[in-house]
Amino acid sequence: MSTNQENLIEIRNLNVTFISDGKVVKAVKDLNLNIPHGKTIGLVGESGSGKSVTSLAIMRLLPDHGGIKITGEILYKGQNLLNLSMKEMRQVRGNKISMIFQEPMTSLNPVFTVGQQIDETILLHQDLSREEARKRTIELLTEVGIPDPSNKVNAYPHEMSGGQKQRVMIAMAMACEPELLICDEPTTALDVTIQQQVLNLMIELQKKHKMSMLFITHDLSVVADIADQVAVMYRGDMVEQKTCKELFENPEHPYTKGLLACRPKLDKNPKRLPTVDEILKDEKAFYQALVDYKVPRSVDEAKNPVILELQNLKKYYPIKGGIFGRKVKDFKAVDDVSIKIRKGRTFGLVGESGCGKTTLGRTILRLIEPTEGKIIYMGENIVEKNPEEMRALRRKMQIIFQDPFSSMNPRMTIGDIITEPLVIHDIGTKKERLETAAMLLEKVGLSADALNRYPHEFSGGQRQRICIARALTLKPEFLICDESVSALDVSVQAQVLNLLQDLQDEMGLTYIFISHDLSVVKYMSDEIAVMNSGKIVELADAETIYNNPKNAYTQKLIAAIPKGRPGTFAQG
Numbered sequence: 371m372s373t374n375q376e377n378l379i380e381i382r383n384l385n386v387t388f389i390s391d392g393k394v395v396k397a398v399k400d401l402n403l404n405i406p407h408g409k410t411i412g413l414v415g416e417s418g419s420g421k422s423v424t425s426l427a428i429m430r431l432l433p434d435h436g437g438i439k440i441t442g443e444i445l446y447k448g449q450n451l452l453n454l455s456m457k458e459m460r461q462v463r464g465n466k467i468s469m470i471f472q473e474p475m476t477s478l479n480p481v482f483t484v485g486q487q488i489d490e491t492i493l494l495h496q497d498l499s500r501e502e503a504r505k506r507t508i509e510l511l512t513e514v515g516i517p518d519p520s521n522k523v524n525a526y527p528h529e530m531s532g533g534q535k536q537r538v539m540i541a542m543a544m545a546c547e548p549e550l551l552i553c554d555e556p557t558t559a560l561d562v563t564i565q566q567q568v569l570n571l572m573i574e575l576q577k578k579h580k581m582s583m584l585f586i587t588h589d590l591s592v593v594a595d596i597a598d599q600v601a602v603m604y605r606g607d608m609v610e611q612k613t614c615k616e617l618f619e620n621p622e623h624p625y626t627k628g629l630l631a632c633r634p635k636l637d638k639n640p641k642r643l644p645t646v647d648e649i650l651k652d653e654k655a656f657y658q659a660l661v662d663y664k665v666p667r668s669v670d671e672a673k674n675p676v677i678l679e680l681q682n683l684k685k686y687y688p689i690k691g692g693i694f695g696r697k698v699k700d701f702k703a704v705d706d707v708s709i710k711i712r713k714g715r716t717f718g719l720v721g722e723s724g725c726g727k728t729t730l731g732r733t734i735l736r737l738i739e740p741t742e743g744k745i746i747y748m749g750e751n752i753v754e755k756n757p758e759e760m761r762a763l764r765r766k767m768q769i770i771f772q773d774p775f776s777s778m779n780p781r782m783t784i785g786d787i788i789t790e791p792l793v794i795h796d797i798g799t800k801k802e803r804l805e806t807a808a809m810l811l812e813k814v815g816l817s818a819d820a821l822n823r824y825p826h827e828f829s830g831g832q833r834q835r836i837c838i839a840r841a842l843t844l845k846p847e848f849l850i851c852d853e854s855v856s857a858l859d860v861s862v863q864a865q866v867l868n869l870l871q872d873l874q875d876e877m878g879l880t881y882i883f884i885s886h887d888l889s890v891v892k893y894m895s896d897e898i899a900v901m902n903s904g905k906i907v908e909l910a911d912a913e914t915i916y917n918n919p920k921n922a923y924t925q926k927l928i929a930a931i932p933k934g935r936p937g938t939f940a941q942g
Contacts, residue, residue, distance in 0.1 A: 412597030485523035591934030705904035718895030831862035
């Protein structure tokens with residue numbers, strides 16, 4: 371069958387169907403997509419859209435059994451990859467076509483050094499000695515910007531930061547100089563500054579090696595400057611495909627318009643974030659919501675008294691060294707922090723991974739004991755309270771964690787998970803507890819029939835709603851949201867942010883909203899503190915932080931945020 375010489379990959383009428391327990395799910399439906407030589411195609415859509423399944427089909431990494439049916443053609447230089455034997459496919463996979471996965475820690479083997487793992491890829495596909503392979507590995511680590519590569523080659527994955535691990539994955543994928551590099555959500559879990567560095571690196575490598583790239587993401591703003599063309603998938607269908615510039619200037623499909631609109635913008639502040647579901651139901655009402663702006667909330671000393679005050683709070687960890695393992699210095703995770711938080715308002719805490727924001731949040735609740743300083747809640751220094759007193763106080767102070775799945779027991783039903791705080795505090799009868807749980811599920815937008823189901827039966831956004839319901843069980847006054855939307859698709863993120871705002875308005879809740887994403891923090895917060903190396907380096911209202919950042923670190927965070935317009939990506 372003839373192919374277009376301009377294209378490295380031609381996907382024709384690809385269908386991927388999953389069959390389980392009599393249920394048929396069409397994950398990819400009649401997909402047609404070309405990947406030209408030396409060009410970058412952005413493949414965009416939310417979880418369940420079929421984009422990752424498409425990439426796994428190209429790599430022939432989907433399980434080969436009767437529960438999965440794949441039809442159509444995936445032509446690589448005219449050769450249908452679906453017809454190759456596993457032995458033949460191994461000559462293509464990792465050699466001619468490589469892939470970078472979303473979570474580097476789960477893709478790297480924890481018991482081998484990063485050098486050994488890159489060496490293995492090189493030795494598998496190239497006729498080199500071990501010494502030559504190691505030399506090539508060090509060259510690759512140098513090319514992807516790993517500091518001190520001659521020593522880092524002997525490091526284990528757990529000894530490297532998230533950004534460094536992702537660079538190792540890129541080095542491994544580039545080891546055999548592939549013609550196609552598939553990048554599956556390679557920046558989703560990274561801080562904005564690290565994301566910027568990784569995207570810059572990928573742009574440089576693509577140009578240097580003149581390779582083709584398939585860049586998969588749920589966030590259209592990320593592909594604005596990296597992609598030549600963008601294809602949008604929705605529930606297995608390709609709904610729109612254009613050049614990057616045309617897509618951003620003239621999106622046609624309502625789903626594409628929704629993806630572009632539902633992420634918080636630094637220069638606009640609607641009262642409610644629009645969601646993809648809303649535009650698919652009523653496009654006119656959707657756009658009306660975009661022009662209904664938030665009005666900054668003024669402080670009323672009576673309605674908004676100070677509910678929490680930190681005075682010179684410190685959390686230090688000893689660093690030990692020498693033959694006898696004595697303390698040589700302190701790691702200052704939280705370093706002399708003093709802030710005031712008012713009732714019924716949202717205090718944003720922003721900074722990169724390792725800045726101390728999560729440690730600060732957990733220290734406030736005394737899940738981590740402070741080294742020094744005061745935590746004054748409703749006029750009382752809770753540092754002085756004993757464990758029994760703290761247990762009673764935690765009814766008023768709750769936390770929503772970043773990963774909803776790991777913060778729920780997979781063996782417990784949703785009903786047991788939500789009612790557990792009531793059992794611990796001996797509140798109500800079993801019937802009353804279940805009634806409370808059902809009411810809370812309704813409040814967070816889920817039905818009461820979820821009570822008898824298990825966490826794995828829900829989507830990420832639904833699990834986060836369940837965690838919010840659990841946090842509300844004891845009727846708290848104060849909630850810490852620790853990166854509670856960072857792992858969610860942009861539209862699901864919008865739904866959860868809207869929910870948190872609704873609950874605050876209805877119940878008068880006070881939030882500390884922790885995130886590395888300044889656009890999300892700005893949208894949610896009345897006041898923002900920027901944290902770096904354990905210290906608060908800037909503190910002001912949300913508009914001032916964005917419009918007139920004074921600290922160089924704050925300026926760097928703002929500059930690194932993808933603007934979602936082709937030609938505006940900061941390459942710093």
